[in-house]
Amino acid sequence: HRREPEHLLFGLHSLALAIYSIGLTLAYTQTSEADAQFSVIIALGGAILACPLIIHFALLFAKVRNPLPFMRPVYAAAFAFEIANAAGMVAKVKDATPVVVRLGPITVEHLRIECTPLGMVLSCFVIFTAISMLALLVRAILGGRRDGIVPLIGGICMASATIHDALLAMGLTGGTWLAPFGNSAFVFSITGAFLVRASILSKELTDQSLELKRRTADLQHSYEELREAQRELTRREQLAAVGELAAVIAHEVRNPLAIISNAVAGLRRRDIAHEDRETLLAILKEESSRLNRLVGDLLRYARPVNVQRQLISVREVIERTLTSTGLRETMAVELAEVGEIHSIWGDPGLLRQVFDNLIENAVQSMSGIGDSMPKIPTSRVPTLSISVRSAKNESVEGIQVDVQDAGEGMDAQVRQRAKDPFFTTRPSGTGLGLAIVDRIVDAHDGEVSITSQSGEGTTVSVFLPIGAPVPPSSGALLVAREGSYEPPARAWSDRP
DSSP: OOOHHHHHHHHHHHHHHHHHHHHHHHHHOOHHHHHHHHHHHHHHHHHHHHHHHHEEEHHHHHTSSHHHHHHHHHHHHHHHHHHHTTOSSEEEEOOOOEEEETTEEEEEEEEEEEOOOOHHHHHHHHHHHHHHHHHHHHHHHHTOOTTTTTHHHHHHHHHHHHHHHHHTTSSSSSSSOOHHHHHHHHHHHHHHHHHHHHHHHHHHHHHHHHHHHHHHHHHHHHHHHHHHHHHHHHHHOOOOEEEEEEHHHHHHHHHHHHHHHHHHHTTTOOOOOOHHHHHHHHHHHHHHHHHHHHHHHHHHHHSOOOOOOOOOOHHHHHHHHHHTTTTTGGOEEEEEEEEHHHHHHOHHHHHHHHHHHHHHHHHHHHHTTTTTTOSGGGGOOEEEEEEEEEEETTEEEEEEEEEOOOOOOOOHHHHHHTTTTTSSSSSSSOHHHHHHHHHHHHTTTEEEEEEEESOOOEEEEEEEOOOOOOOOOOTTEEEETEEEEEEOOOOOOOOO
């Protein structure tokens, strides 16, 4: 605490004054000059030690910054005087028997002590100390120390008594030694100042405690208001999400339902031809599949992602996707491995959904025929490129899959919102494909990034860390595609 050096110096100064008083008391009780001389040396040793300590204390009391440069020569002078005093070079006892001195109506005993020339210098040093102490106390009061008035009164008493004793030692005045009385007044005044300061600090602490309690109550009230506002914001966000979902569903469902309604009305006609009937039934099947696909996307997006980790080959997962869709029979597909590819711990069913969506998006971007897989000659369709390679993402080892198409590409605005739920640029899309992909990859601690320029195609990169085995949740099944299930009956190997 910043007050501790101040308190320490006052305590050391009080100890020095106690040594001075003890030595002076012993000097009055001795009968031989040698014993009286030794007692005077003790008393003067305490007085000399008190001089730099009281100046240092006053400097701290006046809040003088960095007082050590000023105090170094003062301490050095006090040290030199201590050595001279210990050698008996400061003062001599003329007679061990005290003489009677009258101070007005009071009669006291006085021990006669004669100063040496070095003692004269010490007396001047003591006078300098007393005047400096008073000047610093006045500065403290002018600097705003509310508790400096009482120490100043005690300092005046001690300085007056000290200057009187210094002049008496030099033979310039009469009377007896008054320093013990002045010292007592100063010690009591400083102690009183500390008590006053403690009382003021206690009151300030009580006021601050009450203010802290008030502010804590205000903060708690504000926190409750903030929490209520957050709950209200969450409710509004949920309502907004529900409204957005309702708008998407209404938009996506209304057209198929209208088509289905018209087809049903056509089927009710009795004179409908067989070919027309088959066409209408095909329309009913196609629109029903479209509605089923919409519901499946919504369920997959809303369902919590439960990763059932197995040691799998990502190359094999992609191969199964290409085989199940028959894509190689309809367009040019390049699947390449770059370097040595490690197996990873992942969910084959969930990753199947990832690559199903990415490949389907790439095909739709290049073919521009909507939600259906293309059935056109390979020579008329650009090549779909898929590469699998080892990679690192922030020192995490894993693999990266790049799905590159030669479609129309994306501008900056579309690319920025591509992974947002319900955002789509296709008239018949739900805008959930990449959102589902992003959720699944994030559940695998991976990352999805998109590189694209308008008119230059798109590359979707999926980073998947190698990971570690995690105990599967009980009763979980893997959703592979469109609501069908693929149980993890065996571990997927590195190659088919």
